[in-house]
Amino acid sequence: MNYRFQNLLGAPYRGGDAVFAGDSSVLLSAVGNRVASTDLSASSSLTLPFESSSNITRLAVSPSGDFLLSVDDAGRALYANLGRRAVLHRITFKSAPSAVRFSPDGKLIAVAVGKLVQIWRSPAFRKEFFPFHLLRTFPGFAAGVTAFDWSPDSAFLLASCKDLTARLLPVKKGLGGKPFLFVGHRAAVVGAFFATDKKTGRVNGTYTISKDGAIFTWNLVEGSDDSPPPSPGTPEQEAVQNDEPELEGDLPELDGGSRKRKSLGELEEPDTTPLHFAKWELQKKDFFMQSPAKLTSCDYHRELDMVVVGFSNGVFGLYQMPDFVCLHLLSISREKITTAIFNSLGNWLVFGCAKLGQLLVWEWRSESYILKQQGHYFDVNCIAYSPDSQLLATGADDNKVKVWTVSSGFCFITFSEHTNAVTAVHFMANNHALLSASLDGTIRAWDLFRYRNFKTFTTASPRQFVSLTADQSGEVICAGTLDSFEIFVWSMKTGRLLDILSGHQGPVHGLMFSPINAILASSSWDKTVRLWDVFESKGAVETFQHSHDVLTLAYRPDGRQIACSTLDGLIHFWDPFDGLLMYTIEGRRDIAGGRLMTDRRSAANTSIGKYFTTLCYSADGTYILAGGNSKYICMYDIGEQVLLRRFRITRNLSLDGVLDFLNSKKMTDAGALDLIDDEDSDVEEGIDQQARGNLGLGLPGSMANGGRPIARTKCVKFAPTGRSFAAATTDGVLLYSVDDSFIFDPTDLDIDVTPEKVEEAIAENQQQRALLLSLRLNEDPLIKRCIFSVDPSNVRAICSSTPLKYLQRLIEAFADLLESCPHLEFILLWSQELCKVHGNNIQQNSRALLPALKSLQKSVTRIHQDLADTCSSNEYMLKYLCSAGTKN
Incomplete structure (x- = not known):
């Protein structure tokens, strides 16, 4: 039972930062309350095993690529070791930081909290009781800070701010004085960056970029003798400076180098004026000319002296500085670009669009895509493993069918021909074709070799299909309907409608062929499970009555048992040959967990949602997985009828139905604080604030619970190998695998x-x-x-x-x-x-x-x-060489 979280598929990019891990090709991005790690060189993607308490908005990686600092929208931060994929330390800021950045030497972390800029000591590998040490605090900002940039020597910090300024902050002890202000912009400054001399590596200028599409170039005037001496600064800064420890001696070396104590004279040349006391002049103003669109993201590559900018209309631009030469000006989409960054070499550009849930990597020299991944826009409804367990198909409310490679975590094909929500997917036994059912009234067959829809099955009058299956030979396809309560049977070869099975008096949500014969089992909301002999056309040969609506069913892999879930929270196990009820598992207490915002009673006193909507047997038939409208997935031992384990699908407090008890601090005279709409809020939550399907009313676009998705499991499937299983949840498709290398008898x-x-x-x-x-x-x-x-x-x-x-x-x-x-x-x-x-x-x-x-x-x-593939490639190469030799 040692199933552990392995990966997360189908979850979209929801906004926030995207960063590269040091100089490597590993791209880190936030997906909900988790962090996805994409290795662009190895073409693989995995999700780090730790979770934050709510959706992650800020990411920062140390220059060596060893440490990750992730901060969620509640200000809770995790400091993790990327190599070990383990959380080392935790800290909670007073509010959600608007910017986080490691210094180039990896010793310091700059954090913008509200109108303050804090400088923290990086914990590194040392085990300490207080791992985070606050070294300096810079007050005086009139509005929130938007971004940071460190000087190459980690002595100065350039902070861009919403108060139309950028400020040059002295970080090292002994520099003193007030911050230098870069003023003149007419909109919030989105980014500010240091420019350096390529020969000496010293700072010689800065660039400031504002939201209205203006970029100012500032030059450092050398040899100015009229610069003021170091002043003690404001009383608040003087107090902070007197209390701060010696920065150089107390800081650990993250890159394995020896510690060095440097005096101010060693840090700066004797005749060099500190940057915040030096004279700066505005050299020129340039404009991107994308009005009325707003500039939403930007980044600067110091070695290449290039700037990339993204706008609210989906356009991005790449410019060579300081001449402001436009290299590329292209449109990705019509939605706002929420992040745009360079990699360490400067040959790749990363763009993220939170509203579309899209993250892509573009190589600007060859003008080609390195990565173009987009998760499901709405909730995933159904999943299916291929017979060899290498592929996983998903269908969702965004009308799309995606096929994923389980080992790499990448989606390699997306089918978008459906015009309504996809409700069921099924792999054919030959592993070459995939079937999908939709509410648009069609069953479509997809060719996984040519990536096309090669056959479509329809009915005389439109029907909404909610279940789908095929027999072991692949000759017959059956689909159950939501509106007419019928089961339609088609021939796979001819596409002709063979039969219509009538008898159910409710929607047919469960449909499955027996693994050992041609008997079809169906479950319906009319409180029955029926067995059909499809090939003999004898109609229903057996009916199993229940006291409540039957929600789903599953055949055991050996075909000698049927499990079905009912609305009263019970799982019934039937013998399909003798027609006898073998035993029953009561799961109401096991599935219960999590209270909705709209609930007026405690979770223990309500019966809403205490039932299973999806079932799946393990590969050997000894266990069964059950999931439903809950944050738990239950695994039962069938022989003993006992609960073996509960898997908690998420700890994300940004979802509804995760907490068991309401917070009394959030109760007001007007009711629960979470139920009060805040229409004036300008917080950008990305796709979470978009209309998500099946939140409450079961309709795409419904905005139940203030737009907060509900934690639930819509489908669970065991891999045919039995070593892993997948669960379609609100957060995406969770993959769990078993690691038995340390298990012995x-x-x-x-x-x-x-x-x-x-x-x-x-x-x-x-x-x-x-x-x-x-x-x-x-x-x-x-x-x-x-x-x-x-x-x-x-x-x-x-x-x-x-x-x-x-x-x-x-x-x-x-x-x-x-x-x-x-x-x-x-x-x-x-x-x-x-x-x-x-x-x-x-x-x-x-x-x-x-x-x-x-x-x-x-x-x-x-x-x-x-x-x-290798032999085919060699064959073509040999033919080419032989033909070339003959011509010569």
Whole structure:
């Protein structure tokens, strides 16, 4: 039961920062209350396992790429180690910061909280009771700070502000004096950046960019002798300076270098005036000329001396400074660009659009996309695994069907032909086609080789389809309707409507073929589950009555049991052959959790939502997953009828239905504070403030609970391999996988079973004994080493002497090795001999071995595809070379 969170698919970019991890190609972006990490070089995406308490708005990464500081919209910050993907420290600011930035040396963190700028010491790797140490505070801002930029020596901070100014702040101790103000803009300053001399690396100017599309170029006047001496500054600044510690000696080195104490004379040359006392002059003013659009994001690359800007109308521009030469001026969309940044080399541009939920990476030199990912705009309704567990299909209220590669976390194709919400998806048994049902009255078949809609199934009069399935042979397709309460049957080959199954008196929300015969099971809100013989056209051959509406059903993988969920929170298990109720699980207490903003009663006293809307058996049929309108997913042991584990899908307080109790501090005379509309709020929440489907009324565009989505699970599916499962939730598609490398059976050990004994057996060439000892220990590295220590000529003999109880563990090891090791022929030899020797045992215990066999099939299929692609490429290359040689 060691299922752990692995990845998050389908969640859109919701706004906030996007940053690169140091000089690497790893892009970090906020998705809800989690952080997504996208490796652009390896073409893979994963989600970091830790969660914030609400939606993340600010991200900052240390220059070395080791540490991440993420801050949510409530001011709660997590300081995490990116390498270990673990949270090191936590801190809560007084309010949500508007800007966060590490210094170039990684020792300091600048944080804008309200009208204050705070300088904190970075905790680094040291374990301390108070890891965050506030060093300096700069008051005096008339409005909020929008962005930061550090000088290369980390001695000065340039802060852009909404009060139409940019301020040059002295950070190092001993510099003193008041901040220098860059004034003259007529709108809020969005960004301010230091410019340096390419030869000396010293600061020689600044750029300030305002919201109205103006960019001012400021030059540092060298050799000015009329600069004022260092002044003590304001009383508040003088008090802060007298109390602050020595910055240089107390700060840790993040990059592994030795600590150095530098005096002010070593920091600056003797004849160099500090930047905030130097003389600055406005050289020129330039304008981007995109009125009436507002400038919403900008970034500056110091080495290339280039500026990228994004506007509220979806246009972005790339300019060469200081001559202000426009290199590119293109339109991405018609919505506001919420983030625009350079990578460390300056060859990639990252753009984010919160309203569209889109994040893309563009290489400006070749004018090509490196990454163009867009999550589902509305809630995901349905998911389906491919038979080999390599692909995952999702359908959502945004009328789109997306197909994802599970291993990389990327969507490689999006089908958008549907004109209404997609309610069900189903992979065909051959793994080459995908079916989808929609409320637009069509069932569409998609070709996963040519990426096109090759067949569409319709009815004489429009119907709204809410369930979909196909038989094992792929000849017959069945779909249940929401409005006419009928089940339609089509031929996959001809597309002709074969039959209409009538008898239900409510919407048919559950539909599934038996895995072992041609019996179709359907569940309806009319309190019945019906079995149909589709091929014999005998109609309903069996009816199972219930006391409440039946919401969904699922067949056990061996076809000898049907599970169905009813509106009273019960899960009923039926024998489809004898028509008998086997047992019942009561899940009302297990699924309960979370109180809605609109609830007038406590979660314990209400019965709303205490039922399961989706069910799925595990690959071996011993467990069942159940989810519904709750923050929990429940896993039950079917044989014992007990709850094994509850998975909490989210801890995001930005969603509704997460808290169990209301906060009494938010109760006012007018009612709960969360229920009071604040139409004057200018907080930009991105897609969360957009109309999201199925929030309360089940309609796309409904704005229940003030626009806050409700935490719920709409669909759960186990992978055919049994090693992972997916859940379609409000936050996106959550992937959970099992990690059993550290699981062993203590009852199978004795004093002689130790890793040392395994090493001794390998050294003495006792290959069979070494393998059996490693299997008893169940330590993955030892098992793999023993497998490779066997001579190929002895593989068959050792396979024949392997006990039956170790077959599953051995097959799992083969599947894992095929994914990672280069010795393909040797591992395939092991697999072949094991199947030859234990063929009967595998067939008799197919139910228990099914997950491991599915994993092995998945690995073999992937290798076959890779080899086929390589051979095809080599064949074309050889033909080309032969033809070129003939011509010469």
